[in-house]
Amino acid sequence: MLRRTLALVVTNVALGATLVVGAALPAAAAPAAIAPAAVTTLTYDDSAAAEFKTAVAQGVAIWNSSVTNVRIVKATAGQRVNIRVIADNGWPRATLGPVRATGSGTVWMGRLAVSQGYNVVRIAAHEFGHSLGLPDRRTGLCSDLMSGSSAPVSCANANPSAAERSRVQSNYAGFAVTRTQVTGRPVVIMDAA
Template sequence: MSPRRIGRRFATLVAGVATVLSLGLANPAPAAAEGVNAVVCYNTSQAGPYAGIADQAAGIWNAYTNNVDMAKCGSNLMIYYTYGGGSYAVRYSLGNGYVVIDVYQAQQYAPLRIMTHEIGHILGLPDNYNGQCHLLMSGGSAGTGCTNPYPYTTEAAQVDRNFGGFGAQGSQVFQDSWPAPVTVG
């Protein structure tokens, strides 16, 4: 038998197993799912014009992480907005706290990037003001032209580690603002 035929046969076998598995998991028990993932309930009742942005940001975090689910099921995370003073996050403990979006800042910087960044703090991520746009936690240091709202692989993996092991880092109280642009000289 040629290697190519073996490969094809193996692919067929894998496909068959996958079908059986997916059939078997068609109706997983809700309790089992909750046991795997932490749920961060967020509340947009005070988010004003940023409620939809918060929903988008929650969807991004859900898509990029495995160990945490964001859902509108309570008030672990409140979303607020204000005029001036900067956007920021206050984390009481991992997955608990609030985010404040500065309307003026959100007119300068991409609001979705600000939102996913600040929620990143609630999920246990620190700032990394290195100016690199592919990182979410570089925040405002990447400039107003950076609109990337997605966590980088390493950032998403850190959130999964935070929620996978309920690590000490994430449970520390945290407060910080959206970083100002880097000044040279």
């Protein structure tokens, strides 16, 4: 056990050394080493999403086409799952994020709202909005995704507003860079979860 721990430390030191070498590269190569280009990729698992799988995929696709700092992809077999999607008979709900690549959250696709006539793709996109760190804002406006059920039941808009997109962008801006490159302590944090 002790040997294994020591081996990890050595690996970390080696990574740190690699980063230092990278920072010392000629000017032409330096921007690539420090540019905040990291995109957070989150995985989701819809194996318990029952009849909502298609709506969930559509809600995810909407977010992927609305923001660039975070991407949501379906988890492959054996891959770490960040967001579990579960169908149940309650109201839709979700863990409030922003979920990180090292973290996890849950989206519940509750049938109560669907049975009352609320748009199922809007529900999926709204709940994933929570996963990405957006709280509810009951503005009553159909143009707001996070207005949820305060908008009319007939509201079929599943797209986030400009303000909602912007906030998610901010939630994921530069995160990976801060955690993995600037602090120089990436492995400890990434392995914690």
